[in-house]
Amino acid sequence: MLKKERQAYILQKVNLHNKVLSSLLCSEINVSEDTIRRDLQDLADEGKVIKVHGGALSSSFYEVSLPPAAVYSQPKKKIIAKKAISLLENGMFVLTSGGTTIVEMARMLPLSLRATFISGSIPAILEYMHHPHIEVILVGDKISKNSKITVGSEAIAKIKQIKPDICFLGTNAIDPEQGITDNDWEVVQLKKAMIEASRKVVCLSIAEKVNTIQPIKVCDTNKIDILITELPPESPLLEPFSALGIKVL
Amino acid sequence: MLKKERQAYILQKVNLHNKVLSSLLCSEINVSEDTIRRDLQDLADEGKVIKVHGGALSSSFYEVSLPPAAVYSQPKKKIIAKKAISLLENGMFVLTSGGTTIVEMARMLPLSLRATFISGSIPAILEYMHHPHIEVILVGDKISKNSKITVGSEAIAKIKQIKPDICFLGTNAIDPEQGITDNDWEVVQLKKAMIEASRKVVCLSIAEKVNTIQPIKVCDTNKIDILITELPPESPLLEPFSALGIKVL
DNA sequence: GGTTTTTGCGTGTAGTTGCGGGATTTCGCG
DNA sequence: CGCGAAATCCCGCAACTACACGCAAAAACC
Numbered sequence: 001m002l003k004k005e006r007q008a009y010i011l012q013k014v015n016l017h018n019k020v021l022s023s024l025l026c027s028e029i030n031v032s033e034d035t036i037r038r039d040l041q042d043l044a045d046e047g048k049v050i051k052v053h054g055g056a057l058s059s060s061f062y063e064v065s066l067p068p069a070a071v072y073s074q075p076k077k078k079i080i081a082k083k084a085i086s087l088l089e090n091g092m093f094v095l096t097s098g099g100t101t102i103v104e105m106a107r108m109l110p111l112s113l114r115a116t117f118i119s120g121s122i123p124a125i126l127e128y129m130h131h132p133h134i135e136v137i138l139v140g141d142k143i144s145k146n147s148k149i150t151v152g153s154e155a156i157a158k159i160k161q162i163k164p165d166i167c168f169l170g171t172n173a174i175d176p177e178q179g180i181t182d183n184d185w186e187v188v189q190l191k192k193a194m195i196e197a198s199r200k201v202v203c204l205s206i207a208e209k210v211n212t213i214q215p216i217k218v219c220d221t222n223k224i225d226i227l228i229t230e231l232p233p234e235s236p237l238l239e240p241f242s243a244l245g246i247k248v249l
Numbered sequence: 250m251l252k253k254e255r256q257a258y259i260l261q262k263v264n265l266h267n268k269v270l271s272s273l274l275c276s277e278i279n280v281s282e283d284t285i286r287r288d289l290q291d292l293a294d295e296g297k298v299i300k301v302h303g304g305a306l307s308s309s310f311y312e313v314s315l316p317p318a319a320v321y322s323q324p325k326k327k328i329i330a331k332k333a334i335s336l337l338e339n340g341m342f343v344l345t346s347g348g349t350t351i352v353e354m355a356r357m358l359p360l361s362l363r364a365t366f367i368s369g370s371i372p373a374i375l376e377y378m379h380h381p382h383i384e385v386i387l388v389g390d391k392i393s394k395n396s397k398i399t400v401g402s403e404a405i406a407k408i409k410q411i412k413p414d415i416c417f418l419g420t421n422a423i424d425p426e427q428g429i430t431d432n433d434w435e436v437v438q439l440k441k442a443m444i445e446a447s448r449k450v451v452c453l454s455i456a457e458k459v460n461t462i463q464p465i466k467v468c469d470t471n472k473i474d475i476l477i478t479e480l481p482p483e484s485p486l487l488e489p490f491s492a493l494g495i496k497v498l
Numbered sequence: 499g500g501t502t503t504t505t506g507c508g509t510g511t512a513g514t515t516g517c518g519g520g521a522t523t524t525c526g527c528g
Numbered sequence: 529c530g531c532g533a534a535a536t537c538c539c540g541c542a543a544c545t546a547c548a549c550g551c552a553a554a555a556a557c558c
Contacts, residue, residue, distance in 0.1 A: 032507080033546080034506065034548095035505060053545090053546065054546065122378070129394055137391050138390060138399050140369070140389020140403075140404075140407065142387075271536080282516095284515060286538090
C-alpha cells in the first residue's frame, strides 16, 4: 500500500468517525505503528487532522483555528519569535501588527505569561485567544481581506488612544537608509500609528528582507528601538543597524 | 477513548446542561474519578469550565468542539440559515451576533450577495471574510474567550453609532413570557445594544431552545420582529409567538 | 547503478491512567 | 452550633502505553 493511498484512507476514516486510533490503524493496514505515526504527523502538518496521544481527531473538531498552512521559512521565524518573547514580561501591554512572524510568536508564547495583547490582525488574535492567561483587545474597523487586518480611521484613532509598553512589527522590508517600508497603503497608515503610540518599537524581520525596500515608507530607522532577525546579533549584515543605535538581537 | 475526545465530550455536556458531576461522568465514560478530575482540571486551566467541588459548571457557552452534537443539529441550523438568508437583499447593512447558527448562515450566504456585515464575533467574521463581495466591519474591544466575541463598553458604543437594516441574533433561550434570555452578562449587554440599534430584529433559535429560560434577560418579546426555527411556521410550539405579533418563519 | 524515499526496529523518553493514603470539604443530625 | 461520617480532592507512585530519534535494510525512483 502506497504512502499516499494510506494517508487518503486514514483521512477518510477520520472524517467519517471523527477519530482514529494508531493501534487499530496499524493492525488494519498491517504496517508498523511508526509508519502510522509518521502518516498522522504528515497529515497534522498539513492541517488535515489533529494529532493527539494515541491517534488523531478530525480537524473540524476545533471550530476556530486557521489552517496552520506551511508558513514560509518557519524555522527562521521561530528563532525570531523566541528572541522576541524574551522581551515580554508579566503585566505588559503589547501591541502587534499582523504577519506570519507575529503569528509564529503568538503560538510560542509561554503559557505562564499574563499580559494584554492588542491587535487588529485576525490570525494573530485567533492565536492569542487560545492562550489561557492573556487578555485580548481587538482593534475594530473595516477588514482588509488581503492582509486579514482591520484598517481605517477608526482603527487608527483607537490606537492613538492607547500607550502600549511595547510594539512588535512584522516587517516586509527594512533598510538602514530608508527605514521600514511596505506595499499596502492602508496597512502603512496603521503601522505608523502603532509606532507613534508605543513606548518601545521592536521590528521583526527575516534576514532576506533586510536591506530591501518597498514603495511606501512606514518610518525612519530612528523610530526603531530593537531589531530582531534569525541571525546572531554580531552578523555583518546587521552591523549598519547597530551603528545607527538600534539594539540588535 | 482518547483524552481529548473525552474532554470534548465533557465540554459538550457542560455546555448543554450547564453543569456536570464527576461521579456521573466517571460511570458514564467508565474511567476512574481521578481521570475525570484531571480532565476537569485541564479544562478549567484553559478557562473552558469552572471547577467546583463534585464537578464543574459552564463558564458560559464555550464552543470549541462538539462534533457529535454539531453533526445532529447542523441540518436544523442549515434550515434556519436558509430561511434567514431569504431576508437579505443587496446593499443591506447587517448586524449579527455570534453562535453556531450565525456561522452556519455565514457559510451559506449566496456568492452574489453584496452587502455590509458588522459583527464582533470572531468565528462569524472569519466566514464573512471568505465571501467575495461582502464588506466586513469588525466591532473591536476586549475579547471574551468563552463566547469568542468582542464585549465591553467600546463595542457597545460603536454599535450605538450605527443603524443597521437588520440584526440577526443567535439565541440561547427564548420564551413567550420571558423573552430572550442568556447566561453571559457581557454578551447580554452587547445584544441589548444590537437590538436597540437595529431597524429589524430577527431571532434565530433551534426548537429545543424554544420555551427555555436562562438567568439573564436580554429583551422582551415585543422587541422581536421575526423568529426563525427549523420547524414550519404553523407548528404549535411557535403558536404563542405568533399570538404576540411576532412573524414566525 | 546510484540516489532518494520509505519503512521497521531498538532504545530511551514522555504521557496517561488507576490506586492508595491522607487532607479537605460538604452535609445531615443531634 | 458543633460534630462526625461520607464524599471529594490532592499527591505521589507504579504500570502501561505511546512517542521521538537514530539507524540500517528495503523499496522506489531516476
